[in-house]
Amino acid sequence: MSTFESLPVELIADILGELDLTSLVLVAYLSRRLKDIASDPSLNPWRRPILRALRAPTSVDNEAEYEPVLRQLSVRQIVPRHNWVEILSLGKPEYLLFEMTLPNLKETEWEECFRRRFLPGWVKWKTTSWKAAFLKILHRTWHRSHSSCTADEGWTKYILLNRNGSANLLEASSRSYGPMAVFHEIKLQNNLAHLPTHVRLVVEFRDVRIIALGVLSKPRSSFSVNQNARAFLHPPGVTKGEDEGASSSARSISEGSDESFAPPAADPGLPGRGPATPFMLRDAYRPLIHPLPSSCHANYPLYTSGGEDKRWMGNGEMEENGRQWVGPMLITAQLVGPQTKQQPADIFLPLQDLDLIAGPGRNQYASLTWEDLTAVAPWLELTNMINGAGLGH
Structure with missing residues (x-):
């Protein structure tokens, strides 16, 4: 000794x-x-x-x-x-609420816990102290992930990325909201009903994950291609192969680091500038901290190895089988419950597709706001941010 x-x-x-x-x-x-x-x-x-x-x-x-x-x-x-x-940012909700003895923390520390765990748009529920807001939202997310209760949030907001570069913030009744049904109506309005819907997991946090619904096709012209849909799923210049060196460097900034997320100072993958190097990507993108992703997306927006970060299903500008995202893309926030990541034995669906929204534990959703979209994808360049339906005129 x-x-x-x-x-x-x-x-x-x-x-x-x-x-x-x-x-x-x-x-x-x-x-x-x-x-x-x-x-x-x-x-x-x-x-x-x-x-x-x-x-x-x-x-x-x-x-x-x-x-x-x-x-x-x-x-x-x-x-x-x-x-x-x-502990408060990463622990299981039921464990923190019902089993663990909570410490006495400063108000600034409770605020940090809140901002690391929850989406920025959920700050609207804060009425008194940060501790009260943290525990209230933690209990609400736990309750909603275990039941079909919608008393706390009667209307669920979601975002629609349009192919002309604009985006709409829409809402639907939480009791009947289902992204597949909503997106089917959107496809009908855009003459895309004959094409199948594809679902992608963008990033997962402790209590919620962001998923996107869109249509993949081989368009006859570039008019129908949704450039923002591609940019949302794949940050400019970042690929699964090229950023592996950057990902290993980014892992030195581990979960809970005080390093903040910085949007890219320059687009590292613009035509004419050549391919982005791992060092350029490391300087342009920092791992997201507020909110803090789960370990399966710890290096988001860079690629996180381990098998659960499946945003890259193809190479270059194309997705699998040489297709591109066409028409609108719906972005929504799905609550993560005990059964959300369990695959039912009697359901056989393609990985990274309908299994993300079909099955038990996948029918509870939370509102997604402009603040949440900015936090998750600050590199998106929207021509217009419209509250409600319409063109924003």
Whole structure:
């Protein structure tokens, strides 16, 4: 022990960070020096064990299998307070609401938790303190993901990207809202009813994920091609192959980092400028922090390896089989519940298509606003942002 404690404090903290939470709690009380190192906010050996615990696999009934020591971690003074921003941003709603002992945090820390976990448009529900707003919205999202209740939000807003570069913010009754039915009516109005609907998962957050519905076809002319639909799914200059170096660099800014998301200063993939290098992409795009994506999209808007980031289904300007996005694209926010990512055994649908919206746990949606679209895709260049139907004249 004396030899171990004679090591530099940075090295000791790094070693402690490899322990699980239960072992780290025990080791932190073995001596005064270890306690001081574990309590130092600048060294913070707790961060990696906490993140590993939050990403623990789920049980058969999809309930969290977190380490038991996490439940009462807030009562231990040796754990720096800012670790709770990570826990409250990434923890399962039912665990935070009904099992965990919550800490006393500053109002600014509760605000940071709110902005990292929820969409920017949900700030409208804040009436008193940030703590009250966080717990209220957390309970609402948990309740709506487990039931068909629409009492809290009678109307669901969604965004329609038009092929002329404009976008409409529309709404439908939450009780009867279904993006497939809504988009079918849109296809009828645009003479696209004979073409199948394709669904793409854009980015997933802790309690909600953004999905897009559109039509893929081989158009006879460029008039019907929706350039904003392509740009929304594929940030300019970013591809699955070219940005892998940038993604590995971006992973050094891990979940919970204080680095903010910066929109591109220049379009790295414009014609005439040549292909974008990983270094250009790393400088142009920063991983999204407010809100904080799930681990499957941790490097968003860059590509996140692991198999769940499937935004790239083709090469260059084309999607699979050389098709392009034509007509309008509908963008909506789907609440993530216990069954949302479970594939029913009796339903066989193409991956990254109708299985995103068909089946149990996929029929609850939340409103998506202009603020949310700007946060998710700040590089989009809309010619007009229209509230309601029409052309905006």
